[in-house]
Amino acid sequence: MKLRIKFHPLLFQAALAAGGVALMPFNYLQYGLEHGKGLVTWQTMPWSSMTSGQYALYVPLIILMAAFTALHFGLTGYFLYRLARWLGEPGSFSGFIGVGQKNQNAGIFAIVASLAMTLNVFWAPLAFFVPWVSQHLQGWMPPSLLFFALLWVALLYLEVRALRTWFTPGVDRTQFNFIWLLDVFAFALVSLAGSGIVAISKHTTIQDIATLATMVTLGFGLVWLLYKLVYLISTHVKAGKLPDNPVLPAFFLVIPIACLFGLAGYRLVNYLQPHLTVYLPDSTALVVVSYGLAVVWGLVTLYLIRDYFLTYFRRSDFAPPQWGLV
Amino acid sequence: MYVFAFFASYRGISALNYVSILLAVVMYGFVMSKFLRAYRVVPQVAAA
Numbered sequence: 001m002k003l004r005i006k007f008h009p010l011l012f013q014a015a016l017a018a019g020g021v022a023l024m025p026f027n028y029l030q031y032g033l034e035h036g037k038g039l040v041t042w043q044t045m046p047w048s049s050m051t052s053g054q055y056a057l058y059v060p061l062i063i064l065m066a067a068f069t070a071l072h073f074g075l076t077g078y079f080l081y082r083l084a085r086w087l088g089e090p091g092s093f094s095g096f097i098g099v100g101q102k103n104q105n106a107g108i109f110a111i112v113a114s115l116a117m118t119l120n121v122f123w124a125p126l127a128f129f130v131p132w133v134s135q136h137l138q139g140w141m142p143p144s145l146l147f148f149a150l151l152w153v154a155l156l157y158l159e160v161r162a163l164r165t166w167f168t169p170g171v172d173r174t175q176f177n178f179i180w181l182l183d184v185f186a187f188a189l190v191s192l193a194g195s196g197i198v199a200i201s202k203h204t205t206i207q208d209i210a211t212l213a214t215m216v217t218l219g220f221g222l223v224w225l226l227y228k229l230v231y232l233i234s235t236h237v238k239a240g241k242l243p244d245n246p247v248l249p250a251f252f253l254v255i256p257i258a259c260l261f262g263l264a265g266y267r268l269v270n271y272l273q274p275h276l277t278v279y280l281p282d283s284t285a286l287v288v289v290s291y292g293l294a295v296v297w298g299l300v301t302l303y304l305i306r307d308y309f310l311t312y313f314r315r316s317d318f319a320p321p322q323w324g325l326v
Numbered sequence: 327m328y329v330f331a332f333f334a335s336y337r338g339i340s341a342l343n344y345v346s347i348l349l350a351v352v353m354y355g356f357v358m359s360k361f362l363r364a365y366r367v368v369p370q371v372a373a374a
Contacts, residue, residue: 002367014361021354024347032340057344064351318360326354 007086009096010107012114013323015075019117020256020326022068022125025061030124033058039127041134069125076118083111097158100165103176107320108162109186112155116189119144119151120196141201145210148193152213155190159183174235177243178250179321181228185253187221188260195267211271218264225257246319248308251301253324255294262290 005011026040035044050058086092097105123144127134162183165171194214198207242248269283302309313322331338 001362003362003365004367005365014358017354017357021347021350024350028340028343028347032343061344061347064347068351068354316360318357318364322357322360326350326357 005082007082008107008320009083010110010320011082012076012079012110013320015072015079016110016114016117017323017326018068018072018075019114019121022065022072022121023117025065026124026128028061029058029128039124039134039137041128041131043131043134065125066129069121069129072118072121073126076114079114097161098165100162100168100171101175103166103180105162105165106180106182108158109155109182112151112158113182113186113189116148116151116186116193119147119193120189123196123200137200138202141197141203141206144193144197145201145206148190148197148210148213151190151193152217155183155186155217173231174239176232176235177247178232178253179247180232181225181250181253181257184221184225184228185257185260187217187224188257188264191218191221191264192260195264198271199267207271211268214264214268218261218268221257222261225261229254242305245308245312245316247321248305249319249324250321251305251324252298254297254301258290258294258297262287262294265290 029035029045030040033040034046035041038044045058097108099105122133123137123140127137133140166173166176166180191214194210194217197210198214201207201210236242265281265286266283269280269286273280273283
């Protein structure tokens, strides 16, 4: 099949979703199997003690993890190549980020979100298969911190540029929809990457830098999420109707955001609590509450947009928010 | 009641997680097939 793909930052959602799917089997193996200390790898899998039933369950997961890890890195490489060419076209970036109407420029944050996911795919599913990565994970922490710092700076820069357009007089914010949450999603994924460094690294300076930077993205991201949720829900209620069909799957963006903030908060509290005299919220409670909220939001959304799935989705054309379903 | 107890148990949560992974893979394939269809180049058939 011959393809002609015009570049758009939202293309990165395909790589982001592939990374998310690659992490799912990894997490299943990490928390569902006895494998000793640290992250589960091919070498620490309990191959000899596994029953045939366990083989039947886990081998397909490992195959899926390999396929989606390869897909994530393949798509990331291809889209980065296209991004570089796009940035080389005069006026392409400034023309894109300058359009605040209907939160069209929020798509730019899919790039940062996807690259933050790359860090997580690197430490976990890729390290599962590649001993060179898993055995030298501590050695990978300084370059990981550097990559995280680049993402952190890029995210704040893009946020400032986009904020100016969203609050410019003349921009009708009642037309905004849940795709507007893509920047919060990027904040959540960058927070996850930062908290991952805090959790994995054994170097205090690296941990402290990552903790401080993650507290900024986590704190701002949470406040920004609350503001946007209140605003979007109230404008949708006032409008008295749901947005157009292609935009509806964006409602699901709240689910990964809630889970990622919960997990990042869990890791930060676990690192900070032993150093503090004040008591922070229970780290496990953070995860349970955030995942609970995500489940409730998912069920309410399924009910709200049930007609979308029953009558529209199967035969519909592609729309970027559909990646939100994955 | 038994169904609820199953899904509240370790095995139940584990089974739900397993199914959700498979569901995510199917959904990815479905959305990717739409994505590829949206960007494919349709060969121009010469008018008769």
